[in-house]
Amino acid sequence: MKNIRNGIILSVILSVFYLFFIAGSSAFALSGKAVFKSAGCISCHTINGAGGKIGPNLSKIGSKRNIAWLRSFIYNPSKYFAPGSSVSLNGKTYTVIMPPFSRTLSKAKLDVLTTYLESLK
Numbered sequence: 580m581k582n583i584r585n586g587i588i589l590s591v592i593l594s595v596f597y598l599f600f601i602a603g604s605s606a607f608a609l610s611g612k613a614v615f616k617s618a619g620c621i622s623c624h625t626i627n628g629a630g631g632k633i634g635p636n637l638s639k640i641g642s643k644r645n646i647a648w649l650r651s652f653i654y655n656p657s658k659y660f661a662p663g664s665s666v667s668l669n670g671k672t673y674t675v676i677m678p679p680f681s682r683t684l685s686k687a688k689l690d691v692l693t694t695y696l697e698s699l700k
């Protein structure tokens with residue numbers, strides 16, 4: 580009887596550890612870095628050497644733009660730069676083509692993404 584009870588206690592403890600593990604990995608999935616990849620930003624933008632070159636390098640974006648600007652811009656880029664025109668950012672010229680992410684990126688993902696971008700200084 581005692582062995583059975585100990586077995587039950589042990590499996591409860593293991594399940595709790597397992598749940599912490601699952602919760603930990605889903606928190607990781609919602610990191611700003613992961614959203615930067617999964618939302619497709621990385622196909623046009625480079626951070627710390629990895630990513631595309633269609634848009635400006637964002638490795639130090641946090642020292643240039645604050646979180647309110649980033650939130651507003653990512654949901655509605657055409658409010659800041661006219662689509663199809665040319666814009667000069669960090670000394671390079673880009674054709675304005677960034678799509679709006681208001682329909683594809685949830686508020687929760689926008690939060691972790693912009694917190695991450697603002698930390699890049």
Ligand code: HEC
Pocket residue numbers: 615618619620621622623624633634635637640643644649652653656657660666668669673674675676677678680692
């Ligand atoms: C199809 C390519 C493309 C994708 C995808 C894209 N961008 Fe852009 N991004 C650009 C271009 C080009 C610009 C220059 C201005 C514009 O197009 O509005 C830009 C500008 C920016 C800027 C302003 C940079 C500065 O120096 O002020 C930020 C911040 C930014 N993008 C973040 C993101 C984030 C975050 C994502 C993903 C949610 C993303 N972009 C997805 C192409 C892209």
